[in-house]
Amino acid sequence: MSDIKQHEINKEDDLFIKGYYAPDDVINPVIEWTTSLKPHLEGGTTMNSYSGELQKWDGINNAYKECYEMDITWPTCNVPAIKHLLEWIQFALEHYIGDYPMLKEGGKFKMDPGFNYQVYPKGHAYNGWHAERGGIESTRRMLVWMMYLNECEDGGETGFLYQKYNMKPEKGLLLFWPSDFTHTHRGMPSFKTEKEILTGWYSYIMAGESLRWD
Numbered sequence: 001m002s003d004i005k006q007h008e009i010n011k012e013d014d015l016f017i018k019g020y021y022a023p024d025d026v027i028n029p030v031i032e033w034t035t036s037l038k039p040h041l042e043g044g045t046t047m048n049s050y051s052g053e054l055q056k057w058d059g060i061n062n063a064y065k066e067c068y069e070m071d072i073t074w075p076t077c078n079v080p081a082i083k084h085l086l087e088w089i090q091f092a093l094e095h096y097i098g099d100y101p102m103l104k105e106g107g108k109f110k111m112d113p114g115f116n117y118q119v120y121p122k123g124h125a126y127n128g129w130h131a132e133r134g135g136i137e138s139t140r141r142m143l144v145w146m147m148y149l150n151e152c153e154d155g156g157e158t159g160f161l162y163q164k165y166n167m168k169p170e171k172g173l174l175l176f177w178p179s180d181f182t183h184t185h186r187g188m189p190s191f192k193t194e195k196e197i198l199t200g201w202y203s204y205i206m207a208g209e210s211l212r213w214d
Helices: 024-042 080-099
Strands: 018-021 068-073 109-111 114-120 141-148 158-160 165-167 173-178 185-187 195-204
Touching (some): 024 068, 024 195, 080 173, 109 141
Antiparallel strands (some): 109 195, 114 195, 141 173, 158 185
């Protein structure tokens, strides 16, 4: 894994959002695995704020996340496709750090042990503007990773408020961005395509904690 295909956003110097494309041998087994999860996912009660109608952000507080969601703890997952994916994400992270070498000079960080598999039905999205370090429970987060598992026929973009940039979903596209309010973002609905993503975080660790991500 010496080379990596990069998204055009990587040519921008001041957005701090970078995108990398996973090769087919990485992404296809993951999609096959998540497909096997969907009957259990959508048959449960994990739909957040689901009302059958698209809810609107109130402009002040509420950020509605209208999706089926499954929490995955990868150290105990024992799925070869996920292990291969996370190894590739670590490989992509080194490219991100290469663009921002000051990340090596601050506090130590590593991948969180858990991430989410999310399925957004047609017409639904994470509607409200939000950041990934938005409260006391998430203060250790410093970097977000998110991977699109499919394209959307219409819409489905991730909109970044202050960067004024809408990222179009593409199969196997991995994004990194800082977790703070500077990268406030929201999802946009697709009315023709169900949208699927994986998303997780890198967090600062305490002195003496292991740096191993696996």
